[in-house]
Amino acid sequence: MTHKKYIWLLALVTLAAACRITQPYKSPETDVNGLYRDQQNSDTNTIAARPWQTFFTDTALQQLIARGIRENLDLRIAMQRIVAAQAALKQSKLAFxxxxxxxxxxxxxxxxxxxxxxxxxxxxxxxxxxxxxxxxDIWGKLRSGKRAAQAALLGSVAAQQAVQSSLVADIAAAYYSLLALDQQLLVLQQTLANRGEDVNSMKELKASGVVNGAAVVQSEANQYAAAVAIPDVKRQIRETENALSILLALPPGPIARGSMATQQLPQDIAAGVPAQLLQYRPDVKAAEHAFRNAFENTNIARTAFYxxxxxxxxxxxxxxxxxxxxxxxxxxxxxxxxxxQPIFNRGLNKARLATAQAKQQEALYNFSKTMLTAGKEVSDALYSLTSAGEKKESREKQLASLEKAVDFTKELLRYSSSTNYTDVLTSEQNLLSAQIGSINDQLQQWQAVIALYRALGGH
CATH class of the missing domain: 2.20.200.10 (Outer membrane efflux proteins (OEP))
Incomplete structure (x- = not known):
């Protein structure tokens, strides 16, 4: 009977010691106050909670995104990492x-x-x-190993989600870049046609004695300036199509798409609150799982002393x-x-513990940096969206005024000797620049929306 008491006492002491060796996990503390610059919003509605199908409503774009998720090679690589992590978790369970x-x-x-x-x-x-x-498993080494493997698996899943989120954003960004380039090409082609008409008009005015030969030559040079810009835009279109083809795991080729004129920005573009980054942003989740993995590896290193x-x-x-x-x-x-019982092993266990603790601290710093980066990206996207919207009204007024300026200078050129073709040339160049700027404003809005979708962890 006395021996049984000693055995039970030894078991209780061992259990108590084991509880002190491995530490319980606590999520890293995160201060999210002010993470979104100049944003004091307490509304938890966020576009991160919306599936991409409801956020990007263009049917051609939806088909491209669906194919990308199905075929993209980076996403397939991430899936294989999940398979490897699942095998490691299964192995950790069998260790018991x-x-x-x-x-x-x-x-x-x-x-x-x-x-x-x-x-x-x-x-x-x-x-x-x-x-x-x-x-x-007296000291919890195997249990910590299992938890480390679970964290690694969850980290792989989060990394795969991060790849998919970035993939959706990259496809959408390339798609709207194509639409903007298409619109620029249309403007340049229309400008080229208009300037061809200007050349004919200048020739008629010269024949009537209204203008001299210099005006004809200047009008021809103006026409060539529009023609020169077209090949560059066509090259950019082709390169963007090729880049998008890679995202879709396709050989370089044309991409079916709509037009910028039919696009409508998503409604209710809400960022939510910074704390929701822990819930939705996959790289933040992956960073926390990496910290958990490092934490459990530190627990494993502690058990080696016993x-x-x-x-x-x-x-x-x-x-x-x-x-x-x-x-x-x-x-x-x-x-x-x-x-x-390890007695002397040339400091191997101490080195392992010090290494594990350093990696745990490194993972904690990486988590904090990931959160700060996420806040920066959300703040940038929100401000970019605001600034793009602010330009819209002024740009519309600028375009209306420049269109009138072109018409007026052309009319004055016909009936007034105080106006020469240089005035017409200047007004036309300003109008073309504003038209291209207007297209870029629309693209900036879409880029900001897509950047916000990515920054918030849209899925």
């Missing part, structure tokens, strides 16, 4: 079970007997046996006579239990 092995062998030996007299004899040994070994309890068992048959192999005479078995 005994290690069992079986062996069958026949050994032929030649012996000199007695020594020095040259008499040779031989012996044949027949063995079949099984061995099992099991490590008792004794490990291993129980091994072996059993089977062995005999030098084949006829007596599977008999009571050949049967053997043993069970061994032992504690192994």
């Amino acid at each position: 079970l005994p290690d069992v092995n079986a062996n069958a062998s026949v050994k032929q030996s030649r012996l000199a007997f007695p020594q020095g007299y040259g008499l040779i004899t031989s012996a044949t040994q027949y063995d079949v046996n099984g061995t099992a070994s099991w490590e008792a 004794p490990s309890l291993n129980i091994t068992a072996a059993g089977g048959f062995t005999s030098f006579d084949l006829s007596k192999w599977f008999t009571d005479a050949g049967l053997f078995g043993n069970v061994v239990g032992g504690l192994t």
Whole structure:
């Protein structure tokens, strides 16, 4: 009875010690106050909660995104990392079970007997046996290993989500860049046609004596200036199509698409509150899982300083006579239990613990940096969206005034000697610049919306 008390007391002391060795996990503290610059919003509505199908409503774009999610090679690579992490987690769970092995062998030996007299004899040994070994998880090493593997798996899943979120944003950004380039090409082609008409008009006015030959030459140069810009835009269109093809896992080729004129910005573009980045932004989640993985690895390193309890068992048959192999005479078995306490291992355990602690601190810093980066990206996208909207009204007024200026200078050129073709040329160049600027304003709005979708962790 006394021995049983000691055994129970030893078990309780061991359990209490084990509770102090491995530390319980706590999520890293994060101060999200002011993470979104100049944003004091408390509304938790956020576009991050919306599926991409409801956020990007252009049907052609939806088809491209669907294909990208299905075929993109980076996304497939991320999926394989999840498979590898799942295998590691399964292995960590099986670590709680005994290690069992079986062996069958026949050994032929030649012996000199007695020594020095040259008499040779031989012996044949027949063995079949099984061995099992099991490590008792006294200090929580295996449990910490399992939790580390779970964190690694969740981190891989979050990383895959981050790849998908970036992929959707990249496809959308390339798509709207194409629409903007298409619109610029239309403007340039229309401008080229208009300036061709100007050349004809200048020739007629010269014939009537209203203008001189310089005006005709200037009008032709103005026409060529529009023509020169067209090949560059066509090149950009082709390069953007090729880049988008890679995202879709396709060889370079044309991309089916709509037009910028039919696009409508999403309604209710809400950023929510900074704390929601922990819920929606996948790289933030991946950074926290990486911290959890490093934390549990530190726990594992701590357990290396304490004794490990291993129980091994072996059993089977062995005999030098084949006829007596599977008999009571050949049967053997043993069970061994032992504690192994590290005493001196050249500072290996200390080095492992110091390394694990450093990696844990590194993971914590990386998490904090990821949160700050996320806040910066959201703040940039919100301000870009605001500034693009502020330009819209002024740009519309500028375009209206420049269109009138072109018309007026052309009319004055016909009926007033105080106006020359340089005035017409200047007004036309200003109008073209404003038209291209208006297209870029629309693109900036879409780029800001897409950047906000990405920054908030849209899925």
